[in-house]
Amino acid sequence: MAxxxxxATLPGRTHGLGLFTEPILxxxxxxxxxxxxxxxxxxxxxxxxCLPCGWLLDRLGxxxxxxxxxxxxxxxxxxxxxxxxxxxxxxxxxxxxxxLGQSALSVGSLALVGRSAGPRAGLAMGTYSCLTTIGFIAxxxxxxxxxxxxxxxxxxxxxxxxxxxxxxxxxxFSLVRDRFTKAMEASGAxxxxxxxxxxLRTPAFWVFAVGTSFYGLVAAGTSLFNESILAxxxxxxxxxxxxxxxxxxxxxxxxxxxxxxxxxxxxxxLFACGLLLLALTLGVFPxxxxxxxxxxxxxxxxAAGGAITVCFFTVWRREYGPAALGRIQGAAQLLTVLFSAVxxxxxxxxxxxxxxxxxxxxxxxxxxxxxxxxxxxxxxKRGEP
Numbered sequence: 568m569a570x571x572x573x574x575a576t577l578p579g580r581t582h583g584l585g586l587f588t589e590p591i592l593x594x595x596x597x598x599x600x601x602x603x604x605x606x607x608x609x610x611x612x613x614x615x616x617c618l619p620c621g622w623l624l625d626r627l628g629x630x631x632x633x634x635x636x637x638x639x640x641x642x643x644x645x646x647x648x649x650x651x652x653x654x655x656x657x658x659x660x661x662x663x664x665x666x667l668g669q670s671a672l673s674v675g676s677l678a679l680v681g682r683s684a685g686p687r688a689g690l691a692m693g694t695y696s697c698l699t700t701i702g703f704i705a706x707x708x709x710x711x712x713x714x715x716x717x718x719x720x721x722x723x724x725x726x727x728x729x730x731x732x733x734x735x736x737x738x739x740f741s742l743v744r745d746r747f748t749k750a751m752e753a754s755g756a757x758x759x760x761x762x763x764x765x766x767l768r769t770p771a772f773w774v775f776a777v778g779t780s781f782y783g784l785v786a787a788g789t790s791l792f793n794e795s796i797l798a799x800x801x802x803x804x805x806x807x808x809x810x811x812x813x814x815x816x817x818x819x820x821x822x823x824x825x826x827x828x829x830x831x832x833x834x835x836x837l838f839a840c841g842l843l844l845l846a847l848t849l850g851v852f853p854x855x856x857x858x859x860x861x862x863x864x865x866x867x868x869x870a871a872g873g874a875i876t877v878c879f880f881t882v883w884r885r886e887y888g889p890a891a892l893g894r895i896q897g898a899a900q901l902l903t904v905l906f907s908a909v910x911x912x913x914x915x916x917x918x919x920x921x922x923x924x925x926x927x928x929x930x931x932x933x934x935x936x937x938x939x940x941x942x943x944x945x946x947x948k949r950g951e952p
Contacts, residue, residue, distance in 0.1 A: 568743050569680035571694055572633055573670060574702035575735040578644045578728050579613075579668015581606070581791070581907075582707070584661070586714055587721035595657055596796035605658050607664075607908055613665030614904040620671035621678070621897025625890075628745035629679040635737035636675055640667040646730030648722045670904055674831050681884040681892055682844040693826015696873065704815065706731075739781045760888025766895045770929065771835070771886055774945045776899040778842055778938045779796075779879040780906035781870060785849070786933060787910030789868070796914075797861060797922050806861050813862050814869035821873025829881050838882075839942035841874030842935050853925040 577583040584606070592602055596790040623632050680695050713724045766772050788795060794807040828837055848867040855864055873942075883896050904915035 568633075568739055569676045569683075570586070570678035570698035570702055571735055571738060572637070572679065573699045574706060575637055575640070575732045576668040576672045577703070577706055578725070578732065579640065579664045579666075579670070579672070581610075581787070581911075583728070584664070586707075586710055586778030587725060589720040590719055591657075595652065595654060601654075603911075605654070605661060607912065608817065609658060609662040609665045610669070610904060612625070613662055613667075614668040614901045614908075616666035617897040617901040617904065618894070620674045621895070621898075621900075622674060624678045624897075629675060629682065630740065630743040630745050633672070633675045633679060633743060634736045634740035636667055636672050637732050637739060638673060638941070640664065641733040641736065643652070643667055643728045644732060645726060648726040666668050670900065674893065674900045675885075677880060677896045677900065678893045680880065681896065682889060689831055690823075690826045693731050693822045693824070693877050695880065696772040696822035696826070696877050698703035700815070700819055700822070707901070746912050755798055759790050760890035761895075763891040763894040765900075766834050766887045766891065767898065769886075770941075772881070772895070774835070774898070775838060775879055775882045776902045776943050778838065779875055779899075780902040781904045781938060782842075782845060782875045784906040784910035785845070785935075786872060786915035791911045792914050792924070795918070799924055800855055800861070802858065802861055807859055809860055810865035813864045818869035818873040819864040821870040822877055823878045825874045827883075829877065834878055834882055834885065835942055836947050837874060838878040842877060842939040842942055844874065845871040846932045846935035846939055849928050849935060852928050863949060892906040 588602070591597070592599065595604075620632065620636065643660055643663035647657070650656050650660055680692065710724060710728075713727070717723075763768070779930060789877065792802060793811070797807045798804075798809065825837055825841070842865060848864060848871060852864055855861055879899070883899065887895050914924060914927065918924055
């Protein structure tokens with residue numbers, strides 16, 4: 568159910584809305600720059616939905632917050648599908664899909680799996696990551712067929728997405744039981760917990776939150792401009808398409824492997840290894856010239872992302888306990904949304920001002936390497952103020 572909730576965030580994500588960019592631009596007579604700024608501000612403002620959602624999760628439980636958020640998200644999606652007015656209304660509906668989907672519902676999904684999986688849930692988090700990825704792949708494959716069949720009609724498939732979110736809300740309300748998560752927490756009544764304020768004062772919170780957010784920045788920029796980035800290295804579109812496919816099974820395998828390792832090894836060391844792989848991958852990319860090297864780059868980036876995200880999903884319950892889990896995860900998710908919003912702008916700025924993406928990669932690699940050092944030596948003292 569947690570994985571289903573994360574897949575239901577699709578209409579609030581760039582990749583989901585991006586499937587319908589061209590007909591929306593045409594119908595509302597928007598420039599690309601104006602639409603890009605609209606999405607940026609919707610993402611930044613929508614990030615604020617993370618904190619109240621976390622607060623509500625700690626007080627009302629996962630069942631009502633998850634199902635209620637999905638109902639509101641479905642209403643926002645239906646509203647956008649029916650809107651025929653001006654750009655102000657378009658911005659409002661995009662803001663609501665961002666805030667309710669990418670921000671609030673993501674926090675609810677993470678809180679549900681965090682509360683129900685227990686304090687040592689590495690493998691469960693790896694499985695959750697796999698199921699989420701498979702769910703997104705299935706959703707995009709279905710939407711691709713629909714969009715290909717009628718590329719000018721965006722309202723009908725967008726309303727169909729809203730209907731899918733509404734069905735997910737009904738399933739969530741039927742199957743999620745707060746008594747189960749409360750029983751899991753009661754079974755670990757002696758499990759140490761920190762308050763929200765105590766968590767924010769620990770170095771571990773900022774290492775995991777900022778490290779994962781930095782990966783989100785890189786992933787957002789490279790995903791949006793990957794065809795152009797690879798073309799700069801002299802590769803045709805076929806290599807771009809193949810590289811996208813190559814990364815999927817590698818990322819899934821990394822999810823499961825790191826989830827299993829999280830039951831054996833310190834989480835901060837695994838996180839540092841993921842960041843180190845990210846740093847090395849970014850550092851060598853400007854030297855990629857052969858086709859096999861492009862595929863190796865895509866595979867390494869997917870493996871690093873799989874490792875980093877599983878650690879991010881796992882750390883909050885393990886290190887901070889269940890008492891304030893919703894608010895802690897909400898604050899961490901807020902950072903990931905903010906960084907992801909900045910990523911495409913950063914890549915575009917380097918391309919526009921310097922004429923190439925390559926000069927950005929050493930800076931990204933250096934930043935990831937610095938975070939690797941902090942992650943490796945971060946003091947983790949679970950349950951202590």
